[in-house]
Amino acid sequence: MRFLKHLTLTAAALATAASLSSAQADGMKLKIGTEGAYPPFNNMTADGKLEGFDIDIANALCAEMKAECTFVTQDWDGIIPALQAGKYDAIIASMSITDERKKKVDFTNKYYNTPPAVAVPKDSRLTGVSPADLAGAAIGAQGSTTHANFAEARYTDSTVRGYPTADEYKLDIASGRLDAVMDDVTVLQEWLASEDGACCKLLGTVIPDPAIHGEGAGIAIRKGETELAAKFNAAIKAIRANGVYKSINDKYFTFDAYGG
Amino acid sequence: MSTSPTAVVNERIQPALPPPLVARRWSGTRTVGWIALAAMLGLLGGLSLYLILSWDLELITKYGPKYWQGLQITLGLVATSIVFGAAMSLPVAMARLSPNRAVGALAYGYVYLFRGTPLLAQVFLVYYGAGEFRPELQSVGLWGFFRDPWNCAVFAFALNTAAYQAEILRGAIQSVAKGQWEAAEALGLTRLQAFRKIILPQALIVALRPYGNEIILMLKGSAIVAIITVLDLMGETRRAYSRSFDFQTYLWAAVIYLLMVETIRNIWERLEKHLTRHLRRDG
Amino acid sequence: MDEISTLLALGDTGWGDEIAAGVGVTLSLALATLPLGLLIGFFIALAKQSEEPTLRLAGNIYTTVFRGLPELLTLFLVYFGAQIGIRELMLAMGSETSIEINSFFAGMVALGLVFSSFSSEVFLSAFRAIPRGQYEGGQAIGLTRFQTMRLIILPQLIRIALPGLSNLWMILLKDTALVSVIGLSDIIRQTGIAARVTKEAFLFFGVACLLYLVLAILSSVAIGAINRWAAKGDTAR
Structure with missing residues (x-):
């Protein structure tokens, strides 16, 4: 039986090697997933910081919701699976709201729509x-x-x-x-x-x-988290109304990116 | 057992019985065996059950034909690369065996370069490197070839597999006893005749198994072409997954690749048995 | 030439430091995978030469699967599949926390699975090369099975398996390149970024190939030293 013990020891060592992370969405702390390779919406600066329209909007929304947000970058290919796996709680990465994606994740209302x-x-x-x-x-x-x-x-x-x-x-x-x-x-x-x-x-x-193409870019969240979706929707409405959206928009575009 | 003194002597000079053939049972070996098998079958069975339970006709009809197209691309790519590689490997193997030091060193450098670096790096080097040298390639009329990602993949794969096949061939030729060359010479055959009629047939039998392995390696290695936009089986799989976000797309690909590899392995085993039937002592 | 040395310089202007970090990642991934692959491979080999048919079958299924799958596919299966699996398992146990599988860990597990299925074959043929008498000898002098394994079989086994394992190490070193596809900043990914930004694809991918060659040459030197050390016992006979 000795080698069984060896096996369990190795397994335990491996399990601790994987980093533990908590993915609780209690409205106070949020992890936002983004790609970081899609200028001018989300990209990395030379010193490794995220910037872009998506990032500014995300920060504005978090401020509006009084949530503490941190960003996680993820390659586009795996961006929805990682959301489902709980690596982060929302995707703000210029993701178009499409029927195909709606089968796997929920979306908020659009936050911009460009052709x-x-x-x-x-x-x-x-x-x-x-x-x-x-x-x-x-x-x-x-x-x-x-x-x-x-x-x-x-x-x-x-x-x-x-x-x-x-x-x-x-x-x-x-x-x-x-x-x-x-x-x-x-x-x-x-x-x-x-x-x-x-x-x-x-x-x-x-x-x-x-x-x-769907109806524009929205924020993707895990299925069934309607409370979080409602919070995001209220926040999008609020920044549209109070001029924060416009000031971010004007930083990047000469037209209204929200679309008709 | 006898207790008479002579009997004692007899017993002493009798050789001891060898230890029993069946070694002592490792305590719990059987338990471990069943647990391991249960775990293995549980995992495979669970995955199969998942595939059956999540049987989605819409998904199959939507992506099935795409998988079929991708499979054809994969097989075409591998077959073309292996054939071109085989043609290129012959001169390389000859050069490796050449008594000329410079020629031998050159061939060794080629083999070392392609066996010592990842296939992925070689594919990138060819694909993006060719893109960088477009004006030069255009002036010699080669841009039309390198513009296409499929051609770039075949080019890199053929160079790569030629290096591996050359080593297989060289090892096999060297494994043929020197006496065979001498016997051929004694019979008055030229070196070319000796090589073609005596050495090569024997060498190919030795090379058979490694050749089979090389085909399997190429088949598995070809999965990287999706990264340079060639839609092979892996490329179609990634596309299907990125659209459906359904994990079974990857499991189906795994099933198809496993079936292909096992098929090749079985065909190869039969071929080897058939070609080496004259070497078997029994049956 | 000047241009090339600027591109490969260290610091903010060149890509030297980024690529050096990539070499570190490649090497640490390969080194982290090695013990895992050796350990699992050894136990799989034990299972495959066991008298217990269930163990043999389990070992054979394992090798067939992981030797037959393309390495890239195994990587995706681990990276995406394990994450979903762990999440489901945690939810089923009523826990909201999740274990996050990063690309390094996924790469280590996937390459470890592949490496172990191949190394088990190397160990298995090494086991077969050791005559039965060695086990019987151990038994005759009263050693337990574990002692026989540790003191008599293992030292011989390592020596016989060494050439095969060295080969697998070289393959492992190259296979780490695949993990760049799931976002690990190894040699390939770092040189790839440099190639895209500077438009000097041939230079940077050429550098990547050279770095792998250097790693291979260094490995050969190290393996040669290990070989000489392992062969020490032979000369005494």
Whole structure:
């Protein structure tokens, strides 16, 4: 039996190696999950701090709810599973409210809604953003996003490639491997205005499809936590009314990102 | 047992019986065995039960065809890489065996480089490296090839597996006794004839098992191409998971990969048995 | 050349320190996985050469599964699956706290599972290379089974298994690269970030390959030393 004892000892040692964390959502302390790779909404500064529209909105909402919030970064691919696993209590990461996601998580009301757009290399001969215009082209998008889903569903005559983060498709359109990329218009504008985006230009915005793009970006929380959802909704309404939203909005955009 | 003095002497010179073949039972071995088996079957059974209970026809009809497409991409990618790798491995193995020190060192460097670094790093190096050298590649007319991620994957995989296959081949050729070369020479065969008709057939039998392992390694290793946007079985799985957030998407992929690996292993075992039937002493 | 040395410099201007941290992560992940994989592998080998058929079957199922799955898939299964599983288990026990599985831990477990299924085969063939007489000899001089294992079998076993295990270590070192996909800041992820930011993909992924080669060469040197130490007993005979 001696080796059984060895086994249990090892198992115990391993269990303590995993960090213990409490995920209690008592309204006072909240953990917010975000991606940190999606400027201007959420990204890391050079010294490793989070910044962006999502982060400012999250802080404003937490202040409104009188909650103490901490941020946790998580790769986009695993952002919903980690919410379900209790790594954090809410996702504020420009996540579009879609029917597919609603099966797994609950959403608050939207906190912004901006249209998708297409960017192409500066010397591109492409003239339009419709599926017919882009037939035969290689279109890049971040995988598992509404933009990738939309491109796959509508641009069936094009080759659609899904990338782990936005950074990779930017690299591939700069090298000419892609003919076009599709993402949120504000994300593309931010990139095109930077030194990195010198390769490319904005071709135009695309009329969103509510069935795929949803009704805008919302805050995702675990299913059934209606109390937390109600608190967030009240807070969104409050910052819209008291001008906090507008001051954050004007820091990033020249138009009202909340949408119609 | 006799008590007479002669009998005592007889007993002393009798060799002791060997210890019993069945060793003493380790106390609790059986319990441990049942617990281990129960745990293993419990886990597998639980996962199978989960797959059955969460049987979702909508999910299967939605992603099933995608998995099938991904599977075809995976198999095509692996087969192409293995074949090109095999073709490239022959000169590399020859160079490794060459009496020329410089040629041997060059081949050794190639093999060491590709066996000593992760496949993922090699794929990234080819894929993003090619993107960086687009103007140069365009001027020699190779950009059309490297523009496509599938081609980049095959290129990196073939280079990688060529290094491994060259080592397999070299080891196998060296395992053939030197006397075989000498006998061939004595029969008046040229070196090429000797290699083709005497050495290679014997070497390939030795190489058979490692070749099978290499195919399995390539099949498992190919799962990384999803990261450079090739939608193989793993890529389709990740996509299905990121849309449905249903864990069974990964479990189905696990089942498919396991079935493929076990199939290859069984085919290979039969092939080996068949090809080495002349070496068996019994049956 | 100047440009390259600036890019690889330490500090805020270059990527040298970030990549060095990545080397540290890669190495510590491999070193943390090694004892886990060896230990589980050893017990699986014990099970597979046991006289108890249930143990043998359990051991064989284990190896078939973890040798057959792509390493990347095992990693995802552990990273996403274990997290969901633990959460469900905790909820079932009425606890709201959850154990968080970070990418390092998930990588260690997944690579440990893979490593152990391969190392169990190495141990198993080493066990078979030790003649039965060695066990009988131990029994004849009155050692218990555990003592026989520890004093007679294990020292021989390690020597026989060493070449196979060294091979597995080299594979483990390379397999750690996969954990970058679930967000661990190892060599690949750090050089990848540098490549994306600076647009010098070939340079940085080339550096990554070189670093793995250096680790492999250093490992060969260390393994050579261990080999010589282990072979000491042979010369006396």
